[in-house]
Amino acid sequence: MLIDALNWLQNLSVRNALFAFAFYYPLLMAWLWIIGGIWFYLRRELRRPALPQFDQTARGCSILIPCYNEEQHVTDTIRFALATRYPNIEVIVINDGSTDQTEQxxxxxxxxxxxxxIVHLTNNQGKAFALRAGALVSKYEYLVCIDGDALLHPYTVHWMxxxxxxxxxxGAVTGNPRIINRSSLLGKIQVGEFSSIIGLIKRAQRTYGRIFTVSGAIAGFRKTALHRVGYWSENIxxxxxxxxxxxxxxxxxIRYEAQAxxxxxxxxxxxxxxxxxxxxAQGGVEVLLKYGKALFHWKARRFWGVAFEYxxxxxxxxxxxxIFMLYFTGLVVDLPESWYVASILPQVYGLFLGVTCLVQFFISLWMDRRYDQGRILRNYIWVIWYPLLYWILSMLTTVVALPKALLKRSKKRARWESPDRGISV
Incomplete structure (x- = not known):
């Protein structure tokens, strides 16, 4: 058997090695996510717990809303935050040097x-600085941080x-973001992505030990924990x-709460x-470079799985x-047999991976059906296009992000710009 294995390795071409990794990695991860997600669902979601009850004596919660040029959405964001049913809150709006009508x-x-x-910052200092400013002036130990265009569900604070x-x-709880704008193909695919990809991955990561990241749009924190680690980094x-x-x-x-x-x-x-x-993608590479040495300590062993998967x-x-480069090069140059890629179109292995993706999408959409008004089939129709577009996008952004992060010299604050909020209809 050992001789057979050595012969197989000797005959393994570069092309076959690349194809094997490109196929088995997403296949393995899909099933790990499915199994971990199902385990989380059976233990924590199947028997939906009753809504936590809090009265007027409940410990207070500060809702932090950092915003930069959010005149279009900030009114709704603040009103939804004020409409939360949690009995003891304050809403802290950090205006990070907006140049539009946000301040007014x-x-x-x-x-x-x-x-x-309200906390007014004269100049744009970045989201991390704004969050820290809001946390430092907050009255309460517990914080719920949302984006300047995010709309809180009335009971999200309860669950957090x-x-x-x-x-x-x-130390923290990550919530369950849902997409509002669905007027384009990209928007509709992202609805399915958040329902069938991101939620399933967070469930699985929570099952296996550690969560790669909280949601930047909705997360709760214990201020003591933030103070101990130095709050948010301003140069990431x-x-x-x-x-x-x-x-x-x-x-x-860090917990994951699907009902938040x-x-x-x-x-x-x-x-x-x-x-x-x-x-x-760049942020993921930056934190891996920043904390890579810390992962070699035995105390960080529960984080090894998340870091290794990344x-x-x-x-x-x-x-x-x-693989793509070899294929297109082979169209104009004669390559050795071990390097030649005849086709990048899905073969039998590609079909098997595609079926796995469809199974993953259906299971995760079924888990999330209660949070999206039971629109399983509607979301399923659009999410099946996810691998075609988003796998290519993920590949390209990661390829660009790695050298960008490696060559990054500046330690300046990571300031934000007004992001794309979708197509207005």
Missing amino acids: IVEALAKQDARIR MDHLLSGPRV VTEDIDISWRLQLDHWD LCYLYMPETLKGLWSQRLRW LLSVGWSYAMLI
Whole structure:
């Protein structure tokens, strides 16, 4: 048997090795996510727990809303935050040097409700700085942080506070973002993505030990935990990934709560989608470079699976790039047999991977049906196009993000720009 294995390795061509990795990595991860997601669902969601009850003596919660040039959505965001049913809240709006009418809008709203507090930053300092400023002036130990265009479900704070109050080592809770804008193909595919990909992955990661990142659009935090790790990093392009890693490497627990709903807008143009996913990819590489040494400690062992999977995802992107390059090079140059790629169209193995994806999409959409008004089939029709578009997008953004992160020299604050909020209809 050993001789057979050695002969197989000797005969393994570069092309076959690349194809094997490109096929088996997503196949293995899909089934790990399915199994982990099902386990989480059976243990924590199947028997839906009763809504946590809080009265006027409940511990307070500060809702932080950092915003930059959000005049179009900030009114709705603040009103939805104020409409939360949790009995003891304050809403802190951090206006991060907006150049539109955001300042005037939030000032007018603050005069109508005493629960609104405003922090004005003269110049744009970035989301991480804005969140830290809001946390430092907050009255309460527990924070719920949302984006400037996000709409809180009335009971989201209930579910988050239930976790944060359940134990002293719970440092953060990540919620369940849902997409509002569905007027384009990109928007509709993203509805399916958040329902069938992101939610399933967070369920599985929670089952296996650690969560790669909280949602930047909706997350709850214990201020003591944030203070211990130094709050959000101001020079990382994705402050949500960075704070997730630092909290968990400091042995704080991060929970996932599917019933902590938050509705938000997502990019519906290729340019906006590219900018968003490139930022996500670069942020992942930056935190891996920043905290890579810490992962070698035995105390960080529960984080090894998440970090290793991310390393594999980066390797998969470059493997796919090389396959594409070999194919197109082979069209104009004679390559050795071991390097020649005859076709990039799905073969039998591609069909098997496609079937696995369809199974994954259906299972995860079924789990999330209660959070999307039971639209399983409608979302399923659009999400089946996800691999065609988003796998290529993920590959390209990762390939670009790695050298961009490696060559990054500046330690300046990661300031934000007004993102693509979708197509107005």
